[in-house]
Amino acid sequence: MTSTLADMGIYAGFDMVPRLSKGLLYIHKWESFIKMIKEIYQNDDLVEVKPNYIVFKAGEHPMLPFEGHKFLQFNSKVSGSHANGVEVYTRTIAEGAKLQFGSRIRYWDETLDQFGVYNWQEVNDSFKSYEQPDKPDKPDKPDKPESPTSIAQLVFGTDPISELDLQLFDVQPVPGTGRGLVARFNIATGKRILSEKPLFTIPGIQSMELYESTVTTKLKALSKPEQREFLFLHNNFPGKHPFSGIFKTNALPCGPGSAISGVYPTLCLINHSCLANAHFSWNSDTNCENIHAIRAIKAGEEITICYMKGHSLDSRRAYFRESFSFSCDCGLCSLPPPDIQISDARRLQIRLLHDAVDDQCRMINKPADCLADCQRILQLLKEEYQDTAGTSIAILYYDAFLINITQSDQARASVFAERAYGSRAICDGADSPESRRIKGLMEDPTNHMNFGISKKWETAKGQVPMGLDTVEFEKWLWEGR
Numbered sequence: 001m002t003s004t005l006a007d008m009g010i011y012a013g014f015d016m017v018p019r020l021s022k023g024l025l026y027i028h029k030w031e032s033f034i035k036m037i038k039e040i041y042q043n044d045d046l047v048e049v050k051p052n053y054i055v056f057k058a059g060e061h062p063m064l065p066f067e068g069h070k071f072l073q074f075n076s077k078v079s080g081s082h083a084n085g086v087e088v089y090t091r092t093i094a095e096g097a098k099l100q101f102g103s104r105i106r107y108w109d110e111t112l113d114q115f116g117v118y119n120w121q122e123v124n125d126s127f128k129s130y131e132q133p134d135k136p137d138k139p140d141k142p143d144k145p146e147s148p149t150s151i152a153q154l155v156f157g158t159d160p161i162s163e164l165d166l167q168l169f170d171v172q173p174v175p176g177t178g179r180g181l182v183a184r185f186n187i188a189t190g191k192r193i194l195s196e197k198p199l200f201t202i203p204g205i206q207s208m209e210l211y212e213s214t215v216t217t218k219l220k221a222l223s224k225p226e227q228r229e230f231l232f233l234h235n236n237f238p239g240k241h242p243f244s245g246i247f248k249t250n251a252l253p254c255g256p257g258s259a260i261s262g263v264y265p266t267l268c269l270i271n272h273s274c275l276a277n278a279h280f281s282w283n284s285d286t287n288c289e290n291i292h293a294i295r296a297i298k299a300g301e302e303i304t305i306c307y308m309k310g311h312s313l314d315s316r317r318a319y320f321r322e323s324f325s326f327s328c329d330c331g332l333c334s335l336p337p338p339d340i341q342i343s344d345a346r347r348l349q350i351r352l353l354h355d356a357v358d359d360q361c362r363m364i365n366k367p368a369d370c371l372a373d374c375q376r377i378l379q380l381l382k383e384e385y386q387d388t389a390g391t392s393i394a395i396l397y398y399d400a401f402l403i404n405i406t407q408s409d410q411a412r413a414s415v416f417a418e419r420a421y422g423s424r425a426i427c428d429g430a431d432s433p434e435s436r437r438i439k440g441l442m443e444d445p446t447n448h449m450n451f452g453i454s455k456k457w458e459t460a461k462g463q464v465p466m467g468l469d470t471v472e473f474e475k476w477l478w479e480g481r
């Protein structure tokens, strides 16, 4: 039987290509997807949860089974009087499925001359299988030699393992913020969670009208699936300028202080926290925005990034209201007023000390004072951020490197560069241009242009003392002379 659904009307839908195996990972992924769909439609009278599947009572009543390996296609006739909004269900569910299964989900719409890949018989057989859950697999016969089962086979089934399969997170509904990314496994510090190219980027623009027309032009140039990914993003600025509203809500700068910003289908779903467990950074070599865990993240924990660091509660609130039209209720912003005061004062002190350290004249003439300030900043960062200070630690160690190399102290400079590199690689990845630059300075600190400005603390790189315990080594390292 090779007839297609096109023979019987105009259909739209999406396919799972290739179909899912029975591996544990796919069982888990499909369960997360079904959970998300149930939550989205929990108050929708047209959506009914049956014992083994969900049915959408619109169009031809398309279904989603609870066993993912049975699923081939979600489809419905979109023409005729019974459509009842089935097209909207189909699009929304396809977008949700795409977040979990990426390019395995293929959306098609016969009005656009796009067709499903499975034939009528295959699809109908799969629908019939939804009614009954599978019987448990029979155990192997004792006389049959056991085939070795790797952990990978158990987790992934027999499908080839791709990057997509190793996804460390699920997209899930998050109270108060719509959707968010939740860790599927325990994620180690420094692990790259996600790397994504922008759907499109735009430079900073003054007027809202120009902003809207620029975003609209960029949007029109995208493929249909990409346009849907963009339109599926949250908009905190509904009204006259819908597309620039979505862009403004979600855009991230392409590098610190960059006037160019981009939007990303998955990365833009990551919510903000002032004490975030992950860091976003633009890699100008790969033109990708990367997300790294800056501390260990437990399975089930939401993955968060920080849009604005180091400011007081009032400044943060004003910035979030103006730039994103949202209010933050993270652990820090929800502290009682006396604790907020302590946090605000500490953040102010960190900023003032940073300004003092960045003073070039002082770095040359009062290096011991600058180094003492660095040590104080380190202590304050640990008090304020615990283990989530991220790039602030990398910057701090880099400042300590600068102080020492300006005084020609290669030994201490190389140790500080090593620490700056370690912290930077956690936040941005070892492959980022900045990580590689600092690694070069760690290997040869004399490559920095400040080397030799003063010879007051001159040492050779090999003069790092051996055999000291931690306390003695730290004393030597931070020694101001």
Ligand SMILES: [Zn+2]
Pocket (backbone or CB within 6 Å): 273, 274, 275, 328, 329, 330, 331, 332, 333
């Ligand atoms: Zn906050």
